[in-house]
Amino acid sequence: MLYQIFVDPFAQMVSMPDFLIQVIWEGFVAGILYALIALGFVLIFKASGVFNFAQGIMVVFAGLTLVGLHEAGVPAFLALILAIGVMALLAIAVERFVMRPLVNQPEIILLMSTIGMTYFLIGFGEFVFGGEPKQMITEELGLPTGSSAFEIGEQGLVILQHIDIAAAVIAIIMVASLALFFNKTRIGRALRAVADDHQAAQSVGISLNQIWAIVWFAAGIVALATGIMWGARSDVSFALEIVALKALPVLILGGFTSIPGAIVGGLIIGIGEKIGEIYWGPLVGGGIESWLAYMIALVFLLFRPQGLFGERIIERV
Template sequence: MGFFLETLFGGLMAGMLYALVALGFVLIFKASGVFNFAQGAMVLFAALAMARFAEWVPAWLGLESKLVANLLGFGLAMVCMVGVAWVIERFVLGKLVNQEGITLLMATLGITYFLDGFGQTVFGSDIYKIDIGMPKDPLFILESTFEGGILLSQEDLIAALIAAALVATLALFFQYTATGRALRAVADDHQAAQSIGIPLSRIWVIVWSVAGFAALVAGMIWGSKLGVQFSLSQVALKALPVVILGGLTSVPGAIIGGLIIGVGEKLSEVYIGPMLGGGIEIWFAYVLALGFLLVRPQGLFGEKIIDRV
């Protein structure tokens, strides 16, 4: 039982990190109705910006505090992500208002390659380190209940709590603020939103900035765990099954989908993997997502679209 709970907790913590990355997909889709293939590139770009600014700025100013360096790096990286949001709206989305969804989809692919190349040009292509002080030592809990206790990673636990707090905050933002309601209105119908005075350009800058903030937090956490390298953009691929499972239009769906994927892949790897020769953790999420596409394409919490002709 102790080993099962250890695996379960590990899956829940991994699932919260998947949900954090998936949140960027949901935010962009809710505001523009397009699937944002650039989210992985945004995670990488934000992590690169934070890692490099945290290294450069203290050297320029003669600072020695690691906390100050990280705060400055985070702040300047967020400024960069807001700048990226403004550029995307000004030069890409603003030119494609009311275009077909496939046009916007291809635009996000172009943004992906631009951010990958621009990030490498500005920040370099080596492997960089983000050290935000998260403890690396393991933590044992419930030692009085289970022999030897249950082993948890303190780093994963703190990362999961940060991700959970951000996801909950953004869910409340969408549900209870005027800006959140405006974002939902824009997602439903661009022309109708404009006709009642909602400024489309401002809304798109806001939502891409918020998605950039989510990407920055995700990049900071994953960069602390894995190092900042160009393979980091592949982390976003794990978020694709999450949004398919939870629904492209649902922030709570991103949370539930992430937890299901995280727990499912950990348990399947441990209990089913040995019978299949291992490696099930790599493809489990995609097979589960495929099954949902066959029986419930809109996901668990997505809106069912009915076209009447």
Template structure:
């Protein structure tokens, strides 16, 4: 009886007794969810263009953030450091297209997956060699990102605290997701991307350059990685531990669908809010730590009943 009360009654009583705290938890889950969606978007872009899961997206987040901070620490002005970091991600995109994607075109997807795993370890070694392995502090104020917090009265005596960096992170993430969604849905390059995703050979037959599309997509994914690294780094530190956070986007992809931009957004919000609510209200019952595995359990349920995700396309093969 006590177990049933702890699962089905007590958490909802706590929510009703402290609505301001519930709103605080929902807000923090929303911010985490939007940032998860931004990470997942980088995976979606690569998967839409090549049909392969880019295992290196997590280390790209770390590498971009380390490059920005490292350049600034070496005396480069912040705006120039930001521009140079974007240029570095562009060079990385061209290198990946020339030395990985182009030689492996039309190879089985598992070969491309293994290539991205190799790219991951290459970037880890390069990042440690150039920037060192110790955590670094993100240049938040230098980039013009806000600090501090605002307290908003809620109810009779409650209050909700909004960190300014969280507000900025949410706004920037929403703006980037919206801009990329419009770009890939309303522009000629976006239509070419969808054609490449559907059929490489058909896209080639109508004059679409796979090499150009792949370079553009990897560069866009690099920019997403940079924005993600800045936002997550501002909330904690810039370290190789961010790679693990980036891979937490895998449940987001399973929920939303590997090829869907709206799915990345919805999946990110489900995971972010679900993690926070589960950890705060059901965590004590299970000894804590729900936040580290709840998203994967949700993803497992989706794999059993809807493996293509909420917005993914059901693939039917007739034999």
């Protein structure tokens, strides 16, 4: 038993390095998706202190809007622009009808309101687009398909899907542009001011309502990108909503307020759970992917509660 836990998996890793690399790559790609979802969480949490459970359904909703518009006969790029417009409308509606009336409520109430929004968006999305999974319009959007194989060593073979590479590139571009946006633009600075201190920001003339609408819109765009990437790998379906909860351990690992933390946390969780599933999963019957991430976060919390990059030391008793 001890041999199976402590020796055998490592022996497997060393004896088949190509398979190990393939596993790490799969974990890396899953990690990018977790990171993108976590990024949406972080944006909203930083600016308004709201823990947005609806980020997962926003991803589904954005993806469905895009595909649904295309099915209705709109050309792909116009559909993309329209989907961005829909996310903007959603952001404004959320700010006006949910966030503004709920200002200054305890965080559990805000959390519940986002779960309420989740229910609403699930019903709305199914009502408008139907409940069955849809195929993402990968080719129409000009995203690469197909795969390339790389030979490693004597007879090793690693297969990389082009769409995964594209996802990684898009994620990097997105984080870089967000970082630029936060550091160099006027609105970005206002966002950071709001994140630091609501009252101080308001007293120097920053409109909180406007800022909140903007962060929800930014989170919506991140959601759209996530939806496209996710949809290209599997289908656009409501099952993603549960997967989106994986962003929570990612956030614990990376810290609730750190954008680089979301990315690094996502990659650690993604790669960690894939390796755990492949090499240690069979010992207990497989399928441990569903909770391994939470357990990693749980263990992590005991040693470093503020996360890898988090600034705030959370309260302890």
